[in-house]
Amino acid sequence: MRLFLSIKKKLLIFILCISLIPIIVIITTCYFSIRNTLKYQTLEKLKGLVESKRLHFLSLMETKKTRVIDFSTDKFIKSAFETIVREGISKQPEAASLQRYLIENKLPLCRQLIAIILLDEHGKVAASTSERLPGKDISHKGVFPQDIGHNTVDVDQPHYFPYFDKDCVCISAPIISEYSDEPLGSIICTYSITMLSEIATNRAGMEETVELYLVNRDKTMLTESRFIDNAPLRQMVDTEPVRQIIGGRKEYIGIYRDYRGRPAVGAALDIPEYGWILLAEMDKAEAFASLKRFGFITLFMGMIGIAAAASVGTIFAASTSRPVKDLTDAAEKFAWGELDFRVRANRKDEFGVLATSFNAMADEIAGKIAEHKRMADELRALNESLEQQVNDRTMSLAKSNEELRREIENRKQTEGRLKKYEILFSEIRDLAYICDTKGNILFINKIFGILTGRKPEEFFGKPFAPLFDEENLKKAMDAYTRTLKGESLLFELSFKDTGRVCEYKNFPLRDEKGNIIGILGTARDVTEQRRAEAALRKSEASLANAQRIAHVGNWEWDREKNTLYWSDEIYRIFGLSPQTSGTSYEIFLNAIHPGDREYVKKSIHEALYEGKPFIIDHRISLPDGTVRFAHCQGEVIYDTTGKPIQMNGTIQDVTELKKIEEELKTLNKSLEERVTKRTAELIMVNEKLQKEIAEHKLADESLHESEERYRSLVENALDVIYTLTVDGTIVLLNTAFETITGWSRTEWLHKQFIPLVHPDDRSIVLELLQRVHQKEIPPAFELRILSKSGNYLVGEFKVAPQIRKGAVIGILGIARDITERKRAEDVLRASESKYRLLIENLPQRIFSKDKDLRFVSCNENFARDFHIRPDEITGKTDYDFFPGELAEKYRAKDKQIMESGQTDDREEEYSKDGKTLIVRMVRTPIKDEKGNVLGILGTFLDITEKITLQREAERSRHLASLGELAAGVGHEINNPITGVINCAQILLNKSSEGSKERDIAGRIIKEANRIANITSSLLSFARKSDAKEKKSIVSVHEIITNTLVLTKAQLKKDGIRITLDIPPKLPQIIAHPQQIQQVFLNAISNARYALNQKYPEAHKNKILEIIGEETTIDNRPAVKIIFYDHGTGIPARIRDKVVEPFYTTKPRGKGTGLGLSISYNIIRDHEGRFIIDSAEGEFTRVSVVLPAFKPVS
Known part of the structure; x- marks a missing residue:
C-alpha cells in the first residue's frame, strides 16, 4: 500500500491520466459520431431503396390492372361473353371460340399470367383458359369480386388457388354490356405470385445480407425470402415495423429484430392501395462492419499512445521521486535515533536546497534532544516523590466515594421507574392529558405547546377554558360533562390561538374502587387532514371547471353491472342533461354517429379482448342533429384471472380542433414547401460542416471553424438575418441588409428596430415582441420596411426567442424581400378577377371538388341552379343536391376519372328543379406539379334543346325514309294484291251461296283489302293528308x-x-x-x-x-x-x-x-x-x- 502511494507512482498515474483522458474522449467521440453517421447513411439508403421498389410495385400493378381493363373492353370478348350469359349455356360454339381466343391471343401476352376466368353475376365460370373451370361456381372463393356492379378494378390479396395448385394474385374487372350499360359479369386475370418476387429478389448492387420483401396485413410474407425457402404465404413476419404500420404509421426506419430474430437495420413503407407493407433490411453486423474495423485500428493506436505515455511518465517520475526518496530515508533513520546521519546535497535544483535545509534542521534538533534528556532526568526524581503522596490521599477518598455511590444508585433506580412513564407520554405524537373533576389540568405532554402555542407549565393545576373560543368551549364542556357521567367520546375542537384542529378521545379516569376521579384523554392533530380534504373538494371543483374549459370529461364503465359513470362535461359534449338523462353502454352507442358506431364497437372489443390501445376519434350525433368530433381514449382493468371488468377513460370535444387541423394542414404544407426551398442551401452547407467536424474532431479548432463557417453563412445568406435585444434594439445585421435596403449596417446597429417599420405596421411589431417575450414562436408575418431610397419594401419575417436559463435574452430573426412577389400577386389577383369575370359570364356551369369529392367552388350559374350563393357550395357533396342514386352515379364517375387521370367528355342526364335535362359534361382531374391528383374540375352545358332538335331532325329523316319505303312497298304490293282480289272475286262469283269455296273467297278478299289498307296506312304515316276523310x-x-x-x-x-x-x-x-x-x-x-x-x-x-x-x-x-x-x-x-x-x-x-x-x-x-x-x-x-x-x- 505504501508503494502505491509513493510520489513516483502518483506522478506516473497523473501523467497517464493527463495523456489517456483526451485520447479516450477523442476516440469515443469519433466512434459514436462515425457510428451515427453510418447508421443514418444505411437507413437513408434502405429508405431510398424501399421507396424505389414501391414505385416498381405500383407500376407493375397498374400495368396488370390496365391489361385487365383492356381484356374487359375487348369487343370480341364482350360480344361472345354476352351471348354465353344471355343464352345461359356454357358449352356452345361461342364458349369454345372464346376459350380459344383467350388462349391464343391473350394468355401469351404475359408470362406470369396463369389463367383468364370469365364469371357471370352469380360467380359461375362461363369461360376460362383452363378446361377444368367452365361451369364451376367459385362465388364462395376469395377470387370472386363482391362489388361486381361498381365498375371498378379489384385486386385480391395473394392466396393459394387450389384449381391451379399455385399461389396467385387475382385482378378482376367488370364486363359491361354493349347494349344496356349493365354489368354482365367479370373477368379475372390470375397471375403467379412470383411476379412480385421478381422485383423483390432483384438485388443487383445490394450488399450480401440486404433483403427486400412484401408483407400483407395478416403479417404473412408475399415474396421469396433470401434466407428461408418456400416463404411466400407461409412465413409470418411479426416485427416492429409491421406492427407500427398496421397501427397507422406510413413509414418506419430503425434497428430491430427481423423475422429470423436477428438484429437488423431496416426501413418499411405502407402500400395502402393493396394493403401491403414493403420492407428492406440488412443485418446489423454487415451494416456496422466498417465500424468494427475502425474500432480495432483505434484500439491499436490507443495502446501505442498509452505505451509511449507510460514510458515518458516512468522516466520523469523516476528522476523526480529519487531525491524525495533519499529525504524520506534520511528522515526515517533520524527518527530511529541515527542523529548523525545527513543527506547528500549534490543537486543544484530545489531538491538540493531542500537537502541542505534538512541537514541544518537535523543539527538543530540533535542539540535540543540532548538538552531535553538532561531535564527529563531531573523531572523523574520529583515525580516519584509526588506519586507517594497522591497514593495516600487516594485511599481515604475511595472509602467515602463508595458510600456515596451506593446512595446515588438507589435514587437513580427510583427516578428511572417514574421517568419511564413520563417519557412514554412525552414522546407520543398525540396530545395526552389528565384533568380532575373540576376541569383543572393535572398532566399534559410536550405536544401541548406545539398545538396551543402556550407553555405547558402555565396550565398545570389550572382549567383548560382559556384555550378555546366561545363556540369550541361550549362543545368541550359538553363533552367533559358527558365523560364524567361515564361516556367515552370522540369529537373535534380547534384551539383559539393556533387554529389547530384536533380529534379528541375522552375516557373517564377511575380509582381502584371504580369511582370517576377525573378524565384521561388524547388529542390528535387533524389540521392537515382537514385541509387536504378541503383541498380535495376544491380540486374536484377545479377539475370539473377545467374539464368544462378544456372540453374534456372522464368516464368509468363497469362491464359486470353495465353501469356507466359520466362527468358533467361528458353530458355537455353529448348534448344531454345529468338530471334528466340516464347513462348506460347502450345510450353511449346510440349517441355515436351511425357512420362510426361499428368502428367504436370494434375498437372497444379489441381493447377488451385483444389488448389493443383504446385511442380513437369518432363523431357524436346530438339530439338536435348537430355532429361533433370527439377524441376518446381509455384503459381496461382486469381481475386476477385476466377477465376485463372495467374501463376508465376520457372524452375530449375536438370539433374545433378538427376544423383548425384542416386549416393548419393546408397552411403547414405551404409553409413546409417554402421552408424546404429556402433552407436547401443551408442544409447543404450544414451537411458539409458536419462532415468536416466528423473528420477534424479537435475541440477548440472545430468550435472555431464552426463559428467561422456560421458567421460566413450568415454574412453570405441571401435573406436578412438579424438579432434584437428584448427591447427591440438591433445588435446584429448581415450584408444582405445593405444589399436589399441600401442602408449601411453601421447606420442602424444599436438602434431601435421600430423606426424602420411602416407606421401602420408598428402595432404588429409591438404585439409580436410581446409574444416573443412570453417565449412564444409566432408564425411568419409581413412588414413594410423603409429603404434608403425612401420607398417601403415588403418583407416576410420569421422570429424566435433566444432563451438562456429559462429567460428570454434576445430575438433571432430572418427576413426575405418579397416586394416583387407581392407585386406579382397583385398582378395575379387582377388576372384572377378578370378570369372570374369571364367564368361568371359563361353559360356553362363550372365547379371544382377536392379529392374527397367535396365541392370547393363554383360559378354563379352552377350555384343558381341550386338556389344558393357560390360561397355556400364549399364542403357540400352531391348528396346535398341530387337524389341518392344519381349522386352515387356522379361520385363513382368522379372517382374513376381521378384514378385514371384522364379527361372525360360525355352527355348525361342532370336534375334541375325536379326536371331532367341533358347536358354535355366535361370532367378533368386537377393535379399538382408532381402529378398528384388534388381534385376534379368540371363544366357542363345544357344541350337539352339542341338534343331535342337533333332528335326531331332525326325523326324527320326517319319519317322521310319511311315515306320513301312506304311508296315503294305500296307500289310493289298493290299490284299483286289487286290481282289476288280480282281472282278471289271471280271465285266468289262462281261459287254457290253458303259453300265453303264462297267463305274462303270472302276471307281472301277481306284480308287482301286489309293488306291494301295497311299499305295505305304506311303512306299516310308519312303523308297525313287524306286520313280524316x-x-x-x-x-x-x-x-x-x-x-x-x-x-x-x-x-x-x-x-x-x-x-x-x-x-x-x-x-x-x-x-x-x-x-x-x-x-x-x-x-x-x-x-x-x-x-x-x-x-x-x-x-x-x-x-x-x-x-x-x-x-x-x-x-x-x-x-x-x-x-x-x-x-x-x-x-x-x-x-x-x-x-x-x-x-x-x-x-x-x-x-x-x-x-x-x-x-x-x-x-x-x-x-x-x-x-x-x-x-x-x-x-x-x-x-x-x-x-x-x-x-x-
Missing part, C-alpha cells in the same frame, strides 16, 4: 274480334291464354278500323314476344288480358282498351325511347323498331292516348284510349 263509326268489340281471328291460332300454339273482358255495350268510336286493328295487332304481337321470352314453355302466368272500359279524355267520353301481360317488361331507362322510329329491344332480324312508333302516331292522329306502363321483369300494360262516338239526339 276515311274515318267511320266502328265498334271496338268488332275490331278486337277480327284481330283475334288473325292471331288466335299463333297464340294457342305458343301456349298463351287470352282473357277477354269487353263489355257488349261499349260505345262506338270514329276511326280508321284498319289502323286501329293494326295498333291492336302490334300490341298483341309485342305481348306474345315478351311472354315467350319469359316463359319459353307453358306456364300458369302465360296470360294476355284484354280489357275494355269507358273513361274520359279532356272531359269527353272515351273508350280504353288495355293489353296486359306478365312478360319481361320494359326497363325504366328506355321506356321513353320505345315509341321512337327504328328503336327496338329485340335482337337483330326480329324487329324493325316501327311497330310502336306507327301505333303511337295512329292513336295521336285519332286524338287519343297511347300509354305504356311497365316494370322490368314483372309486367307491361299498354292502354289505348280513343274518343267515343256521341250520337246526336
Whole structure:
C-alpha cells in the first residue's frame, strides 16, 4: 500500500491520466459520431431503396390492372361473353371460340399470367383458359369480386388457388354490356405470385445480407425470402415495423429484430392501395462492419499512445521521486535515533536546497534532544516523590466515594421507574392529558405547546377554558360533562390561538374502587387532514371547471353491472342533461354517429379482448342533429384471472380542433414547401460542416471553424438575418441588409428596430415582441420596411426567442424581400378577377371538388341552379343536391376519372328543379406539379334543346325514309294484291251461296283489302293528308274480334291464354278500323314476344288480358282498351325511347323498331292516348284510349 502511494507512482498515474483522458474522449467521440453517421447513411439508403421498389410495385400493378381493363373492353370478348350469359349455356360454339381466343391471343401476352376466368353475376365460370373451370361456381372463393356492379378494378390479396395448385394474385374487372350499360359479369386475370418476387429478389448492387420483401396485413410474407425457402404465404413476419404500420404509421426506419430474430437495420413503407407493407433490411453486423474495423485500428493506436505515455511518465517520475526518496530515508533513520546521519546535497535544483535545509534542521534538533534528556532526568526524581503522596490521599477518598455511590444508585433506580412513564407520554405524537373533576389540568405532554402555542407549565393545576373560543368551549364542556357521567367520546375542537384542529378521545379516569376521579384523554392533530380534504373538494371543483374549459370529461364503465359513470362535461359534449338523462353502454352507442358506431364497437372489443390501445376519434350525433368530433381514449382493468371488468377513460370535444387541423394542414404544407426551398442551401452547407467536424474532431479548432463557417453563412445568406435585444434594439445585421435596403449596417446597429417599420405596421411589431417575450414562436408575418431610397419594401419575417436559463435574452430573426412577389400577386389577383369575370359570364356551369369529392367552388350559374350563393357550395357533396342514386352515379364517375387521370367528355342526364335535362359534361382531374391528383374540375352545358332538335331532325329523316319505303312497298304490293282480289272475286262469283269455296273467297278478299289498307296506312304515316276523310263509326268489340281471328291460332300454339273482358255495350268510336286493328295487332304481337321470352314453355302466368272500359279524355267520353301481360317488361331507362322510329329491344332480324312508333302516331292522329306502363321483369300494360262516338239526339 505504501508503494502505491509513493510520489513516483502518483506522478506516473497523473501523467497517464493527463495523456489517456483526451485520447479516450477523442476516440469515443469519433466512434459514436462515425457510428451515427453510418447508421443514418444505411437507413437513408434502405429508405431510398424501399421507396424505389414501391414505385416498381405500383407500376407493375397498374400495368396488370390496365391489361385487365383492356381484356374487359375487348369487343370480341364482350360480344361472345354476352351471348354465353344471355343464352345461359356454357358449352356452345361461342364458349369454345372464346376459350380459344383467350388462349391464343391473350394468355401469351404475359408470362406470369396463369389463367383468364370469365364469371357471370352469380360467380359461375362461363369461360376460362383452363378446361377444368367452365361451369364451376367459385362465388364462395376469395377470387370472386363482391362489388361486381361498381365498375371498378379489384385486386385480391395473394392466396393459394387450389384449381391451379399455385399461389396467385387475382385482378378482376367488370364486363359491361354493349347494349344496356349493365354489368354482365367479370373477368379475372390470375397471375403467379412470383411476379412480385421478381422485383423483390432483384438485388443487383445490394450488399450480401440486404433483403427486400412484401408483407400483407395478416403479417404473412408475399415474396421469396433470401434466407428461408418456400416463404411466400407461409412465413409470418411479426416485427416492429409491421406492427407500427398496421397501427397507422406510413413509414418506419430503425434497428430491430427481423423475422429470423436477428438484429437488423431496416426501413418499411405502407402500400395502402393493396394493403401491403414493403420492407428492406440488412443485418446489423454487415451494416456496422466498417465500424468494427475502425474500432480495432483505434484500439491499436490507443495502446501505442498509452505505451509511449507510460514510458515518458516512468522516466520523469523516476528522476523526480529519487531525491524525495533519499529525504524520506534520511528522515526515517533520524527518527530511529541515527542523529548523525545527513543527506547528500549534490543537486543544484530545489531538491538540493531542500537537502541542505534538512541537514541544518537535523543539527538543530540533535542539540535540543540532548538538552531535553538532561531535564527529563531531573523531572523523574520529583515525580516519584509526588506519586507517594497522591497514593495516600487516594485511599481515604475511595472509602467515602463508595458510600456515596451506593446512595446515588438507589435514587437513580427510583427516578428511572417514574421517568419511564413520563417519557412514554412525552414522546407520543398525540396530545395526552389528565384533568380532575373540576376541569383543572393535572398532566399534559410536550405536544401541548406545539398545538396551543402556550407553555405547558402555565396550565398545570389550572382549567383548560382559556384555550378555546366561545363556540369550541361550549362543545368541550359538553363533552367533559358527558365523560364524567361515564361516556367515552370522540369529537373535534380547534384551539383559539393556533387554529389547530384536533380529534379528541375522552375516557373517564377511575380509582381502584371504580369511582370517576377525573378524565384521561388524547388529542390528535387533524389540521392537515382537514385541509387536504378541503383541498380535495376544491380540486374536484377545479377539475370539473377545467374539464368544462378544456372540453374534456372522464368516464368509468363497469362491464359486470353495465353501469356507466359520466362527468358533467361528458353530458355537455353529448348534448344531454345529468338530471334528466340516464347513462348506460347502450345510450353511449346510440349517441355515436351511425357512420362510426361499428368502428367504436370494434375498437372497444379489441381493447377488451385483444389488448389493443383504446385511442380513437369518432363523431357524436346530438339530439338536435348537430355532429361533433370527439377524441376518446381509455384503459381496461382486469381481475386476477385476466377477465376485463372495467374501463376508465376520457372524452375530449375536438370539433374545433378538427376544423383548425384542416386549416393548419393546408397552411403547414405551404409553409413546409417554402421552408424546404429556402433552407436547401443551408442544409447543404450544414451537411458539409458536419462532415468536416466528423473528420477534424479537435475541440477548440472545430468550435472555431464552426463559428467561422456560421458567421460566413450568415454574412453570405441571401435573406436578412438579424438579432434584437428584448427591447427591440438591433445588435446584429448581415450584408444582405445593405444589399436589399441600401442602408449601411453601421447606420442602424444599436438602434431601435421600430423606426424602420411602416407606421401602420408598428402595432404588429409591438404585439409580436410581446409574444416573443412570453417565449412564444409566432408564425411568419409581413412588414413594410423603409429603404434608403425612401420607398417601403415588403418583407416576410420569421422570429424566435433566444432563451438562456429559462429567460428570454434576445430575438433571432430572418427576413426575405418579397416586394416583387407581392407585386406579382397583385398582378395575379387582377388576372384572377378578370378570369372570374369571364367564368361568371359563361353559360356553362363550372365547379371544382377536392379529392374527397367535396365541392370547393363554383360559378354563379352552377350555384343558381341550386338556389344558393357560390360561397355556400364549399364542403357540400352531391348528396346535398341530387337524389341518392344519381349522386352515387356522379361520385363513382368522379372517382374513376381521378384514378385514371384522364379527361372525360360525355352527355348525361342532370336534375334541375325536379326536371331532367341533358347536358354535355366535361370532367378533368386537377393535379399538382408532381402529378398528384388534388381534385376534379368540371363544366357542363345544357344541350337539352339542341338534343331535342337533333332528335326531331332525326325523326324527320326517319319519317322521310319511311315515306320513301312506304311508296315503294305500296307500289310493289298493290299490284299483286289487286290481282289476288280480282281472282278471289271471280271465285266468289262462281261459287254457290253458303259453300265453303264462297267463305274462303270472302276471307281472301277481306284480308287482301286489309293488306291494301295497311299499305295505305304506311303512306299516310308519312303523308297525313287524306286520313280524316276515311274515318267511320266502328265498334271496338268488332275490331278486337277480327284481330283475334288473325292471331288466335299463333297464340294457342305458343301456349298463351287470352282473357277477354269487353263489355257488349261499349260505345262506338270514329276511326280508321284498319289502323286501329293494326295498333291492336302490334300490341298483341309485342305481348306474345315478351311472354315467350319469359316463359319459353307453358306456364300458369302465360296470360294476355284484354280489357275494355269507358273513361274520359279532356272531359269527353272515351273508350280504353288495355293489353296486359306478365312478360319481361320494359326497363325504366328506355321506356321513353320505345315509341321512337327504328328503336327496338329485340335482337337483330326480329324487329324493325316501327311497330310502336306507327301505333303511337295512329292513336295521336285519332286524338287519343297511347300509354305504356311497365316494370322490368314483372309486367307491361299498354292502354289505348280513343274518343267515343256521341250520337246526336
